[in-house]
Amino acid sequence: MKTLTLLNQQNLASLPAQILRPTYDRSELKAGIVHIGVGGFHRSHEAYYTDELLEKTGTKDWGICGIGLRSADGKIAKVLERQDYLYTLIIKHPDGKIENRVIGSIIDFILACDDPEVATDRMAAETTKIVSLTITEGGYNFNASGEFDFKNPEVKHDLANPGKPKMIFGYLTEALRKRRDAGLPGFTIQSCDNIQHNGDMTRKMLLAFARRQDPVLAGWIAQNVTFPNAMVDRITPITTPSDVQLLEDEFGMKDEWPVTCEPFCQWVIEDDFCNGRPHWEEVGAQFVPDVTPYETMKIRLLNAGHSVLGLLGAIHGHETIDGCVNDLLFATYLRRFMDVEVTPVLDPVDGIDIEEYKDSLLARFANPNIKDALSRICLESSSKLPKFLISTINENIERKGSTELAALVIAAWCYYSDKGTDKNGKKLEVVDEMKAELHKAAAETSRDKLSFLRIKPIFGDLAKQKGFTDEYIHMVDSLYENPDIARLMQALLFGWE
Structure with missing residues (x-):
């Protein structure tokens, strides 16, 4: 039986030469970005752009800490931990060419439902400059009128239990409360979901929740947090067993959860960041006044x-x-x-x-x-x-x-x-x-x-x-x-x- 090389930091150097891998020192990275919703799209898009930037510039401030809010995120949490948060991006071209690249920009992962305080502490940390989101369209909790849905039972729970939230807006509000109380500036909240005016919608929903829970804090958030709108694009299908098998058969490498995607990639962002940002424009992102x-x-x-x-x-x-x-x-x-x-x-x-x-x-x-x-x-x-x-x-x-x-x-x-x-x-x-x-x-x-x-x-x-x-x-x-x-x-x- 063929012995497989497990994907982890120790084994990076022994991977076949055809597989690109990080050459920057991941041990020196700080998690300047906390990302909520580490699915396939995040790993083919924002994490990819950030890996490109780390590789090109050697910056140390923009590693990514992933956060999962649901118990269903437990699987990706365990896989990433076993692999030192590394994974393979399999880029499939129309002509049959395949590029395999190990992405190293994610350096940690927190399963928030197991310990909400650890998650809000990480978002509230001084090193965190951006909290980005791929929570899908349904995660924004707006009703048919485009207003925040206060009838949601989880919203009612979060309003009454600020230290033990279940929903994204409860987590963000509690993290920002901790930052304010510590005398720290706000962070940028960067939506990466397919919603028109995704930053504006995130701001509207967060402030609606925060005003109901703590009107004074809501005023501070309105003044100290920015929400740039963005357009994201990269077709990223669900990983299949054949994708895992491809790496095993072709390269003798065991990656429990690679990601496949097309070569096309686009990110158009409004340049409205309140606490610094990566220079993603150096690796292909486009910053514009109005997205x-x-x-x-x-x-x-x-x-x-x-x-x-x-x-x-x-x-x-x-x-x-x-x-x-x-x-x-x-x-x-x-x-x-x-x-x-x-x-x-x-x-x-x-x-x-x-x-x-x-x-x-x-x-x-x-x-x-x-x-x-x-x-x-x-x-x-x-x-x-x-x-x-x-x-x-x-x-x-x-x-x-x-x-x-x-x-x-x-x-x-x-x-x-x-x-x-x-x-x-x-x-x-x-x-x-x-x-x-x-x-x-x-x-x-x-x-x-x-x-x-x-x-x-x-x-x-x-x-x-x-x-x-x-x-x-x-x-x-x-x-x-x-x-x-x-x-x-x-x-x-x-x-x-």
């Missing part, structure tokens, strides 16, 4: 495009994004959606040719070596689609633009939530915090054609927009009569028979 047009473009085209392919493709029977895009019908449908329903509602973006950007998205989606599963794309659609797709529908309704391509996507989501199968009857798993509500509303469609659209936290008043509802009802009727999604896509693209 709004960049993030709107990305969310409405890339993220919405993923959802279009995910929902339609799942019902058709496709399993991956590249499988969809290499199907000419799906590629044509996505491009028509981008051209007809999204581009007209986008503002110009400085330095971006929108046609070239759309071309690049199709090429990225078609990468045959990034097997991005549609099951991942469809996760938590209730928190994604209001920002990615429904906002575009509403703007098109207002400007009397086209909405029928998006209407089919919403009808497909209804069918997906109701039947939970593709057109051939194969089971599709629905993973969503609102799963029960989605299924209940979708199952009422035979009685009330608009029951799905009446879920106000997701759709708002969309059920009252007659032009759109006429299109939607037609799509739903057609889909329930015959779930051959390709037939409906062809009809929209080339005309109804």
Whole structure:
């Protein structure tokens, strides 16, 4: 049996030469960044940029300490600890080239649910300059009106137990309380999630919570903490057993949790940091006065495009994004959606040719070596689609633009939530915090054609927009009569028979 080299600091020097690895002294790094939500995307994006910077400049102040808030983070905590917080980034190019690089920028990890005080102490430490977040769209705890949801039981717990929080805003508030009381300056809170104006939203939610818990502290936070908006982009599928096996077979290396990603990487950030920042611009990040047009473009085209392919493709029977895009019908449908329903509602973006950007998205989606599963794309659609797709529908309704391509996507989501199968009857798993509500509303469609659209936290008043509802009802009727999604896509693209 082949002996494998375990990935850890001691074994770095003995790894094959084809694997890039840190040459900087990790033992000298200080955790200037605390990151909450160490998933695959953080490890392919912010941690990657930071590793690049540490390698290029030799700075000692910008190591990363990861924090997991949930017991489910226990697995990554144990894996990273066993590997001295090292992991392999497997970058897969469309032409089959693969780059393997060990990332060394993460130097510690705290499982906060086991000891909240240790986590807030680390955030409150003088060395911490930035607390960054990838907590997914649902972690921001806002309701359909965009306001902080004080009905959440965990919010009620955190308000009453500031020293033992469960949610992100409880942790941030307690850490900032400790900094204020110690006479330290605030830290920058850097959102890396796919929410428009993610920094503004983080500020709004945090101050809402803090005002309810401690109005005086909330005033201090408003004056001493900054929340730069940012746009982040790198397609990062879920790690599969074959990714682990690749490293074992090719290099004899045992990495329990590598990360795979595409070569493309983008980070556009507003330069609004209150306590210093890394010079990420030296390794490709872009600092701008206003990130709004960049993030709107990305969310409405890339993220919405993923959802279009995910929902339609799942019902058709496709399993991956590249499988969809290499199907000419799906590629044509996505491009028509981008051209007809999204581009007209986008503002110009400085330095971006929108046609070239759309071309690049199709090429990225078609990468045959990034097997991005549609099951991942469809996760938590209730928190994604209001920002990615429904906002575009509403703007098109207002400007009397086209909405029928998006209407089919919403009808497909209804069918997906109701039947939970593709057109051939194969089971599709629905993973969503609102799963029960989605299924209940979708199952009422035979009685009330608009029951799905009446879920106000997701759709708002969309059920009252007659032009759109006429299109939607037609799509739903057609889909329930015959779930051959390709037939409906062809009809929209080339005309109804």
